Each structure stands twice: as structure tokens, then as C-alpha cells.
Amino acid sequence: MIVASACLGGKKCRYDGSAKPNAEVVRAVREGRAVLACPEAMAGLKIPRPPAEIREGDGFDVLCGNAGVYNKEGECVTREFLSGARKFLAYVRKTGADEVWLKSKSPSCGAGKIYDGTFTGTLRGGCGVTCALLLESGIKVVEIHE
Ligand code: SF4
Numbered sequence: 001m002i003v004a005s006a007c008l009g010g011k012k013c014r015y016d017g018s019a020k021p022n023a024e025v026v027r028a029v030r031e032g033r034a035v036l037a038c039p040e041a042m043a044g045l046k047i048p049r050p051p052a053e054i055r056e057g058d059g060f061d062v063l064c065g066n067a068g069v070y071n072k073e074g075e076c077v078t079r080e081f082l083s084g085a086r087k088f089l090a091y092v093r094k095t096g097a098d099e100v101w102l103k104s105k106s107p108s109c110g111a112g113k114i115y116d117g118t119f120t121g122t123l124r125g126g127c128g129v130t131c132a133l134l135l136e137s138g139i140k141v142v143e144i145h146e
Contacts, residue, residue, distance in 0.1 A: 043084030058126025
């Protein structure tokens with residue numbers, strides 16, 4: 001079983017209320033090989049919501065308290081992002097999934113590149129908070145570029 005970022009499967013859970021359907025993910029869900037989950041929705045964040053980015057670090061830095069997640073209005077949403085990551089991890093364990101497919105560039109799901117916290121569209125290397133927690137927990141993560 002695969003758990004995939006919900007927006008990749010067509011769920012309109014992104015910050016702006018849109019989805020980012022990916023043909024491979026949609027097919028895997030249709031064939032019963034994948035289920036969907038969104039850490040930010042699991043954290044109770046509203047749809048739509050202001051975009052958020054990790055400041056001065058990546059998901060691993062957030063996990064150890066050396067960086068935070070802030071939305072474009074300047075509000076700290078670190079607690080919510082950590083809560084969503086923990087709930088997502090619990091869901092992955094419950095399903096027994098052996099692989100997680102995550103959407104690129106998200107401050108939660110990003111798995112290689114994320115935005116740099118300046119809201120200027122600038123990317124930096126690193127993982128989102130959920131991705132970092134999954135990797136720390138020994139779960140196989142695959143980055144889906146969208
Ligand atoms: S948190 Fe992940 S699943 Fe949810 S909208 Fe962002 S990229 Fe998609």
C-alpha cells in the first residue's frame with residue numbers, strides 16, 4: 001500500500017483551495033494501491049489558508065526546534081505543522097504502507113526542495129516537516145514533482 005499527498009490524488013486541499021492531480025497517483029488510487037492524506041488538513045488548517053514556508057531551515061530543523069513555519073501574514077504555524085506531521089505518520093503506520101508519495105516543494109510534503117521562507121518563489125534544498133518526520137521514522141519517501 002502507498003499513502004500519497006491528497007492534493008496529488010485530486011483533493012482540493014492546497015492553501016488556495018486547489019488540487020494538483022498527478023496521473024500516476026490518481027491511477028494508483030483508482031486501482032486500490034494508494035490512499036490519500038493531507039497533513040495540513042489533518043492539523044485542522046482551513047482551506048483556503050495563507051501560504052506558509054519554513055524560515056531559515058527545513059523540516060529537520062523544525063523537528064529539532066531550530067526553525068519555524070510561518071504563513072505569509074507572519075503568523076507562526078509551527079505547532080499546526082508538527083501536529084499534522086505526527087497525525088500523517090500515525091495514519092501511514094495504521095495503513096501499514098511501505099511507501100509514501102509526497103508532493104514536491106510543500107512546507108509539509110516537500111521531499112528534496114522547498115521554498116526558502118521569503119515568499120519570493122525561491123527554492124532551497126530540504127524537506128518539509130512531514131517528510132522529515134517520515135524519514136526520521138524510517139519510512140520510504142518518494143518525491144512526486146508537481
Ligand atoms: S500538505 Fe501535502 S497533501 Fe496537503 S495540500 Fe500541501 S502538499 Fe498537498
